[in-house]
Amino acid sequence: MEKGKVYLVGAGPGDPKLITVRGLEALKRSDVVVFDRLAGPQLLNHAKPDAERIYVGKLPDRHTMKQEDINQLLVDLALQGKTVIRLKGGDPTVFGRVGEEADLLQKNGIIYEIIPGITSAIAVPAYAGIPVTHRDWASSFSVITGHESPDKLDHSIYWDKVTNATGTLVFLMGVAKIAYISEQLIKHGRSPETPVALVQWGTRAEQKTVVGTLSDIDERVKAANLKPPAVIIVGDVVRQRETLSWVEKKPLFGQRILITRARSQASDLLAKIDDLGGEAYEFPVIETKLPEQAEQLQAIERALSQAEAYDWIMLTSVNGVEYFFHWLDHYEVDVRRFHKAKFAAVGPKTAEALRARGIRADLMPESFIAEGLLDSLKDKISPNQLALLPRGDLARETLSKELRAQGVQAVEIDVYQTVMSVPKDLWLPEMLANGEIHVITFTSSSTVINLLEALRQLGVRNPAEALQNIEIACIGPITAKTAEENGLTVTVVPDKYTIDALVEALVDRRRMTKGD
Ligand code: SAH
Numbered sequence: 336m337e338k339g340k341v342y343l344v345g346a347g348p349g350d351p352k353l354i355t356v357r358g359l360e361a362l363k364r365s366d367v368v369v370f371d372r373l374a375g376p377q378l379l380n381h382a383k384p385d386a387e388r389i390y391v392g393k394l395p396d397r398h399t400m401k402q403e404d405i406n407q408l409l410v411d412l413a414l415q416g417k418t419v420i421r422l423k424g425g426d427p428t429v430f431g432r433v434g435e436e437a438d439l440l441q442k443n444g445i446i447y448e449i450i451p452g453i454t455s456a457i458a459v460p461a462y463a464g465i466p467v468t469h470r471d472w473a474s475s476f477s478v479i480t481g482h483e484s485p486d487k488l489d490h491s492i493y494w495d496k497v498t499n500a501t502g503t504l505v506f507l508m509g510v511a512k513i514a515y516i517s518e519q520l521i522k523h524g525r526s527p528e529t530p531v532a533l534v535q536w537g538t539r540a541e542q543k544t545v546v547g548t549l550s551d552i553d554e555r556v557k558a559a560n561l562k563p564p565a566v567i568i569v570g571d572v573v574r575q576r577e578t579l580s581w582v583e584k585k586p587l588f589g590q591r592i593l594i595t596r597a598r599s600q601a602s603d604l605l606a607k608i609d610d611l612g613g614e615a616y617e618f619p620v621i622e623t624k625l626p627e628q629a630e631q632l633q634a635i636e637r638a639l640s641q642a643e644a645y646d647w648i649m650l651t652s653v654n655g656v657e658y659f660f661h662w663l664d665h666y667e668v669d670v671r672r673f674h675k676a677k678f679a680a681v682g683p684k685t686a687e688a689l690r691a692r693g694i695r696a697d698l699m700p701e702s703f704i705a706e707g708l709l710d711s712l713k714d715k716i717s718p719n720q721l722a723l724l725p726r727g728d729l730a731r732e733t734l735s736k737e738l739r740a741q742g743v744q745a746v747e748i749d750v751y752q753t754v755m756s757v758p759k760d761l762w763l764p765e766m767l768a769n770g771e772i773h774v775i776t777f778t779s780s781s782t783v784i785n786l787l788e789a790l791r792q793l794g795v796r797n798p799a800e801a802l803q804n805i806e807i808a809c810i811g812p813i814t815a816k817t818a819e820e821n822g823l824t825v826t827v828v829p830d831k832y833t834i835d836a837l838v839e840a841l842v843d844r845r846r847m848t849k850g851d
Pocket of ligand 1: 373423454455459506
C-alpha cells in the first residue's frame, strides 16, 4: 500500500480564523485529524464530514496521550495510506514538540510538511493591545518557557543572561510560576516597577488580561484567579495596552454564541457575530436535504410541468429559492416558462436570493412571518388565480389555507426537507455545564426541539435545565413560544424577525446585562 502523508500544522492561538490558508487547505483534504485542546474544536468543522477525528488531549476521564504515542500514532495512520493532519495550538515549532513527530516520520520514510501557525507568543499579546516590540521601548523580544520546575528552570534558563537580553520577555506555560519568574527577573536586574501583563485564553471568548508590575503581579494574578493557558509579557511594551486595547471594546466581546441553524444557512449570522467581536460556535441541529420519496418528486415534477399556468410564485425562504431552482434545473424547466407569474418573497433575504438569479420580486411583504404576506396580497390577488408555493416540508400551512380561503388555487411543493442532525461534538455538554456558552440562538421552532433532543443524545439528562443560565435568543414570537413551552426562559426576541435584528437585539441585551 502506498504510504500516506502527514501535515504538521499550526492552528493558531484559538480564534479558528487565525489558521493559515495553507493549514486550512491541509485540514480540508485530510482523512484523519489529530488534535488537542489548544486547537479549538470549531476548526474541525472544516474537516471532511467523514474524516476521522482523534483527540489526543486531556479528557475528564483520561490524561493527555503521551508524546511518544502521538508520534507513533501519526506513523501508523500514514502507513495505512491516510492523509493525516496533526493540528497544534499556535505554531508547531514553538514549544510544540513538532521536531519529535517529524523525526519519527522521517525515520519511517513518511512524507510530511510543517505548516507554520500564528504563535500565541505574539498573537495573544496583540489581542490584548500589546504589540511585542515598540520603536522606543523594545527593539527585541524573547520567547521563554516557564514550564519547568524551579530547579530545572534554574538549569535551563540563564536568568542572568535572559533577564536583560531583550527589551520584551514573553513567557509561555508560566502562570503557575509567575511568582518565581518575577523574583528571578528582579534579582537579576529588572526594576520591580517593570510592567507585566498576563493574558488568559487570548483570542477566545474567555480572553482576560491582568496587568501589574514585577513586584505585585503575583498577587494580582491570584486575586483574579487567572488560570492557564496564559501568556506573560514583561517590559515597557505592556503600557501600550492603555491606548491600544481593541478586542475588549467590541460589543459582543466575551460572548460565545451557539448557532443552531443549518450550516448552509448560518454564514450571515456567523459573519455578523464575528464582526461584533463575539465568538460564534456552530452546532447545527438541522440540515436541509432534497426530498427522496417518489410521491414528493412526482408532485414537484407535475407542478413544474405546468409552469406557464401560474399567476404567482411565492417563496418564503432563501432555502425555498435555492431548492426551487435546483428542481427547475433537474427537470429542465427554463425559468422563462413562468412568463405570466409574479414573484412574491417573504423577507429581504429571500428577495435577495431571487435577485441573485435575475428576478426582482413583485411583492415583498413588510412583516416577515407568513401572515404578513397575506395582508400585502389581499388587494393584489384575485380569486381563481393559480399560485405555486415551493417550500420546506416543515412550513406552516397558514399561507396556503388563507390563499384558498380567498379562492386562490395554491399548489404546494416540498422542494426540500428539513432533518435533524446531531453534530459530533463531545465538548458541548461540558461547555454548557462550565458556563462557556453564553448565548443560544434559535431561528426556528425545529432548532429548539432538535437542540434539546441532540443534547439528550449527547448524554445531557435534563437539557432545559442545563440551559437555564444561558441567554436564549429567538428570531421571532413563534420560535420563542416553542422555546418557552419546552421549559426555556427566552431573554431576547427582536421586534423584526430578521438575522440583522436578532444580532442587534443581542448587542442591546449585552449592553443591558453589562450595565452600560
Ligand atoms: N505552540 C504554541 C505554544 C504551546 S505551549 C504556540 O505557538 O502558541 C502552550 C502555552 O502556550 C500555554 O501554556 C500558554 O502559555 C500559551 N498559549 C497558547 N494558546 C494560548 C491562548 N489562546 N491564550 C493564552 N496563552 C496561550
